[in-house]
Amino acid sequence: xxxxxxxxxxxxxxxxxxxxxxxxxxxxxxxxxxxxxxxxxxxxxxxxxxxxxxxxxxxxxxxxxxxxxxxxxxxxxxxxxxxxxxxxxxxxxxxxxxxxxxxxxxxxxxxxxxxxxxxxxxxxxxxxxxxxxxxxxxxxxxxxxxxxxxxxxxxxxxxxxxxxxxxxxxxxxxxxxxxxxxxxxxxxxxxxxxxxxxxxxxxxxxxxxxxxxxxxxxxxxxxxxxxxxxxxxxxxxxxxxxxxxxxxxxxxxxxxxxxxxxxxxxxxxxxxxxxxxxxxxxxxxxxxxxxxxxxxxxxxxxxxxxxxxxxxxxxxxxxxxxxxxxxxxxxxxxxxxxxxxxxxxxxxxxxxxxxxxxxxxxxxxxxxx
Numbered sequence: 001x002x003x004x005x006x007x008x009x010x011x012x013x014x015x016x017x018x019x020x021x022x023x024x025x026x027x028x029x030x031x032x033x034x035x036x037x038x039x040x041x042x043x044x045x046x047x048x049x050x051x052x053x054x055x056x057x058x059x060x061x062x063x064x065x066x067x068x069x070x071x072x073x074x075x076x077x078x079x080x081x082x083x084x085x086x087x088x089x090x091x092x093x094x095x096x097x098x099x100x101x102x103x104x105x106x107x108x109x110x111x112x113x114x115x116x117x118x119x120x121x122x123x124x125x126x127x128x129x130x131x132x133x134x135x136x137x138x139x140x141x142x143x144x145x146x147x148x149x150x151x152x153x154x155x156x157x158x159x160x161x162x163x164x165x166x167x168x169x170x171x172x173x174x175x176x177x178x179x180x181x182x183x184x185x186x187x188x189x190x191x192x193x194x195x196x197x198x199x200x201x202x203x204x205x206x207x208x209x210x211x212x213x214x215x216x217x218x219x220x221x222x223x224x225x226x227x228x229x230x231x232x233x234x235x236x237x238x239x240x241x242x243x244x245x246x247x248x249x250x251x252x253x254x255x256x257x258x259x260x261x262x263x264x265x266x267x268x269x270x271x272x273x274x275x276x277x278x279x280x281x282x283x284x285x286x287x288x289x290x291x292x293x294x295x296x297x298x299x300x301x302x303x304x305x306x307x308x309x310x311x312x313x314x315x316x317x318x319x320x321x322x323x324x325x326x327x328x329x330x331x332x333x334x335x336x337x338x339x340x341x342x343x344x345x346x347x348x349x350x351x352x353x354x355x356x357x358x359x360x361x362x363x364x365x366x367x368x369x
Contacts, residue, residue, distance in 0.1 A: 037314050039339070039349030039363035042071065042079050046146050046338040046346035047197075047321045049104045052076065053129065059164060060336075061133070062348060063103035066090055066144040068135065070164060076325070076334065077350070077364070087165050088135065097155045097176035098137020101144040105156065105198040105212075106259075108132040108232075131161045132232060134198040134210070137178070146338060146346040147282060147318060148196075150215040150222065156180055156198035158233065170233060179235055180227065182214065189237065190216045191225065197257045197321075201269070201292060206230045209292055211241060211271070213256040219243070222254030224273060226293060242271065242287055242296045250283050250303045251275025257321050260292060265330030271296065272322035272335060275303060282318035283307060284337060286359065305335065305351055305361050314347050315339025333359045 042062070049061040058073040068088035071079040091098045110130045136143065138154040148154070155178035159167035172179035179198070182191045191214035199211045210227045224242045227235040244254040253276030260271045269292035275285040283303035289296045308316045321338035333353045340346050353359035 061104040066101035154194040154196040224258035274320035
C-alpha cells in the first residue's frame with residue numbers, strides 16, 4: 001500500500017574526499033599490468049543510476065542486456081560483481097509495456113535515520129531504506145542496445161523495493177501499466193513514439209518532476225520533456241524542457257537522457273544530457289534552470305564530455321546516459337556515464353569536476369575492477 005503523499009527526500013551524509021587516481025602497480029609486476037583506460041569502471045553495462053546512501057555506501061543500478069542489474073561499492077569507484085538475483089527483469093505478463101527489455105532511469109532512495117552501514121561491499125544496506133525505481137520498459141528488444149534508435153517504442157514504469165533487489169511493480173495510469181502513454185493515447189502531445197529514460201526530482205513535498213525524452217516527428221529530433229506529480233505515480237505533462245541546438249552544434253540532432261539534480265551551491269537545477277550531432281554522434285552536454293521547469297539554457301556551446309579520440313578506447317563511439325552526483329564540496333561533481341566502443345560494447349565510466357562554478361569534467365583514472 002502506497003502513501004497518498006510522496007515519501008520525504010533521502011538524506012545524504014558527507015563522504016570522504018576521493019582523488020580519482022589509479023593505484024600504481026608494484027615494480028616487480030608493473031610489466032604484467034594492463035594499462036587502465038581513462039574513466040572506465042565497469043564493462044558490459046550501461047544506463048548508470050548511482051546513489052550514495054546516508055551510511056556512505058554506494059549503489060549502482062544499470063542495464064545489462066535486457067535486464068536491470070545492481071552493484072555495490074564502498075567509494076563509488078570499486079564496484080562489486082552483480083548482486084544476485086537481478087533486481088528487475090522484463091515482465092512475463094503479455095499485456096504490459098515491458099515484456100522485452102527494461103533499463104533503469106532513476107532511483108529515489110528514502111533512508112531511515114538509524115540505517116547502519118553495510119560491513120561488506122557485497123552486502124546491501126539495512127531494510128529501513130525504501131527504493132523507488134523509475135525505469136524504461138519496452139516490448140521491443142532493441143531497447144537493450146546501448147543507444148536505441150528513435151523508433152523504439154518505450155514507456156516509463158515504477159517499481160518499489162525495501163532492499164534494492166526485490167521489486168514490486170506499481171501499476172500506472174496507462175492501460176499497459178506504464179506511468180505515461182504516447183501516440184494515440186496522447187493525441188495532442190509531441191511524444192508520438194516513446195516517453196523514455198524517466199529521471200525524477202523531488203522539488204518539494206507533493207511536487208515531483210519527471211524528466212523524460214521522446215522523439216518529435218514534426219522537428220525530427222529528440223527533446224526532453226517534463227511532467228509533474230503529487231504522489232510519484234500519477235503524472236501530468238508540462239511540456240518540453242530542452243530541445244536540440246542550432247545547425248552545426250554538438251546537439252543539433254536533439255537531446256535525450258536528461259538527468260536533473262538540484263545544485264546545492266548555486267541554488268538552481270543542473271541537467272546533464274545526451275546531445276546528438278548532425279552525423280548521429282553522441283556526447284554529453286550541460287544545461288541549467290533556476291526553477292527546473294522553465295528557462296533551461298546550455299552551460300556551453302561545447303560538450304561537457306566527448307567520446308575518446310583514441311580508436312582503441314572503450315568510449316570512442318559515443319558517451320551518454322549521464323548521471324550526476326554532487327560531492328561534499330559545493331563545486332565538486334562526479335559524472336557517471338555510458339561509453340560505447342567501436343565493437344558496440346557498452347561500459348560505465350566516471351569523470352569528475354572539482355572547484356569550478358560551471359563543471360568541466362576530466363575522466364577518472366581509477367583502475368578497472
